[in-house]
Amino acid sequence: MFEFLAPLVVLAQEAASTIDVTPIGKGLVYGLAAIGPGIGVGIVFGKAIEAVARQPEAQGLVTPLMFIGFALVEALALFGFVLFFILS
Amino acid sequence: MILAASKPFHTPEAGELFNFAPLYDGAPEWLTYPMVVMTVVTVLVGVFFWRAFAKPKVVPGGVQNLAEAGVDFVQKQIAFPVMGPDVGRSWTPFLTVMFFWVLGLNLVGIIPGIQFPITSRIAIPAMLSGIAWLIYNAIGIKSQGLVGYFKNIMFPPGVPAPIYFLLAPIELVSTIIIRPLTLALRLFANMVAGHLLLAVLFIATGVFFASGIGKVTFLLPLGFGAIMMGFEIFVATMQAFIITILTAVYISGAQEAHH
Secondary structure (H helix, E strand, O other): OOOOHHHHHHHHHHHHHOOHHHHHHHHHHHHHHHHHHHHHHHHHHOOOOOOOOOHHHHHHHHHHHHHHHHHHHHHHHHHHHHHHHHHO | OOOOOOOOOOOOOOHHHHOOOOOOOOOOOOOEEHHHHHHHHHHHHHHHHHHOOOOOOOOOOOHHHHHHHHHHHHHHHHHHHOOOOHHHHHHHHHHHHHHHHHHHHHHHOOOOOOOHHHHHHHHHHHHHHHHOOOOOOOOHHHHOOOHHHHHHHHHHOOOOOHHHHHHHHHHHHHHHHHHHHHHHHHHHHHHHHHHHHHHHHHHHHHHHHHHHOOOOOOHHHHHHEEEEHHHHHHHHHHHHHHHHHHHHHHHHHHHOOOO
């Protein structure tokens, strides 16, 4: 029923055996890995700023928590960065 | 338009920007340009603090004033908010040295002539994070006992019991393995990315200027490079601050017995 797609499949198979997609993969690894932590770090610091704006006396309590949260969220982005170098 | 380049442009690999050969033929393997710069920066930081506090006066002047402002910054913004006044005072020397040393090593990345941030080689961040890892684990074990330390990491109080199956391995790996890795990698990645960006922009400036593509096309990467140098100053300071305050947070987190 789908015989008209056969030449397309042959073309894709030939291309798959000769095109080196490793650089595309390497670029995608960090690019996609940076989306979530980017939003996450924005949320963490935004909430901390809101908390201090509502109650400036809370800055001493909020600041260490903010940095702990930031360290955990940014870890995910750093994994992507490391994978870029690990991938051959 | 005839290109004025004498030979085709050879894109440098990332390794060429970061790996340095020994200074002269026959030099020992470790005697490279970054090692010399790092030694000079370390000696300068030491001499700065020595000159400031060798003969301290009650009314500071000159170098002592500047160094006191620096120590005050570390004490009031990093040590006291995170660790409290009494514990913070005893950790201030360590945190001050860490902050100013990392700041110096980062800032040489934008000083014209030495434009290579020493912390873009993994050795320095790895050493700093290894030291921080040893310190916060040792302090945690000393203040809470070996079993109590791991119990407090893996089973933080105030969590419904079935969640512990999920939480304990995640917390253990996160505290013992992920923390030192990300502490080192954060500084390393920021400095590598900044150096690569500046290198690409200034190489582009040179290539545009030499090949004469447009009369003034080279001004575009040059201007952007100038803006990026300002941004690199900010990133250098921010990364030094972050690694110091995170070390302080980890130490203080290991010191208090979670109650």
